[in-house]
Amino acid sequence: xxxxxxxxxxxxxxxxxxxxxxxxxxxxxxxxxxxxxxxxxxxxxxxxxxxxxxxxxxxxxxxxxxxxxxxxxxxxxxxxxxxxxxxxxxxxxxxxxxxxxxxxxxxxxxxxxxxxxxxxxxxxxxxxxxxxxxxxxxxxxxxxxxxxxxxxxxxxxxxxxxxxxxxxxxxxxxxxxxxxxxxxxxxxxxxxxxxxxxxxxxxxxxxxxxxxxxx
Numbered sequence: 001x002x003x004x005x006x007x008x009x010x011x012x013x014x015x016x017x018x019x020x021x022x023x024x025x026x027x028x029x030x031x032x033x034x035x036x037x038x039x040x041x042x043x044x045x046x047x048x049x050x051x052x053x054x055x056x057x058x059x060x061x062x063x064x065x066x067x068x069x070x071x072x073x074x075x076x077x078x079x080x081x082x083x084x085x086x087x088x089x090x091x092x093x094x095x096x097x098x099x100x101x102x103x104x105x106x107x108x109x110x111x112x113x114x115x116x117x118x119x120x121x122x123x124x125x126x127x128x129x130x131x132x133x134x135x136x137x138x139x140x141x142x143x144x145x146x147x148x149x150x151x152x153x154x155x156x157x158x159x160x161x162x163x164x165x166x167x168x169x170x171x172x173x174x175x176x177x178x179x180x181x182x183x184x185x186x187x188x189x190x191x192x193x194x195x196x197x198x199x200x201x202x203x204x205x206x207x208x209x210x211x212x213x214x215x
Contacts (some may be wrong), residue, residue, distance in 0.1 A: 019083030030063035058125025062088030
């Protein structure tokens with residue numbers, strides 16, 4: 001496989017083997033975290049209006065699509081996993097459109113034009129994407145002047161895969177979060193999912209990396 005194909009499908013290759021497990025775990029409407037925290041937070045920040053064009057980057061099973069459609073906006077989801085997109089089309093095809101593609105190369109997707117979206121969203125997806133600068137530049141390419149970009153992610157200070165965890169201080173009777181590494185960027189293969197169906201990769205970066213890339 002040449003370098004161009006690796007860049008386009010490399011992220012999807014990590015998610016395809018676990019797509020059925022992930023879609024089943026999240027469910028058609030999203031997990032409790034999606035329904036009660038993540039999606040309401042995104043909607044509050046994005047404030048989609050009727051007639052607007054909204055781009056969901058790293059759409060996965062498409063759980064954001066119904067909420068965007070309910071607001072009267074048009075939804076387009078992009079993801080690198082063919083299996084997750086197949087699930088999204090089956091469950092949410094009535095609420096929007098879904099395209100297969102690399103988040104870092106949106107300008108290569110047929111039918112997408114520069115400066116054509118009023119809003120773009122990374123819903124718990126940007127920490128699974130690399131390289132960050134290219135991904136954010138790609139989102140900027142898709143946004144109209146004055147368009148809104150919403151990134152919802154776990155704060156990287158408290159989620160460093162394999163380098164953070166919970167601990168218990170017996171003397172103080174206190175549960176605490178242990179962080180072993182934070183400032184060093186890491187590409188971390190996550191543990192295989194049940195049944196040996198494969199593993200995904202997470203990209204840890206300190207918060208300042210996102211601030212610099214956005215600037």
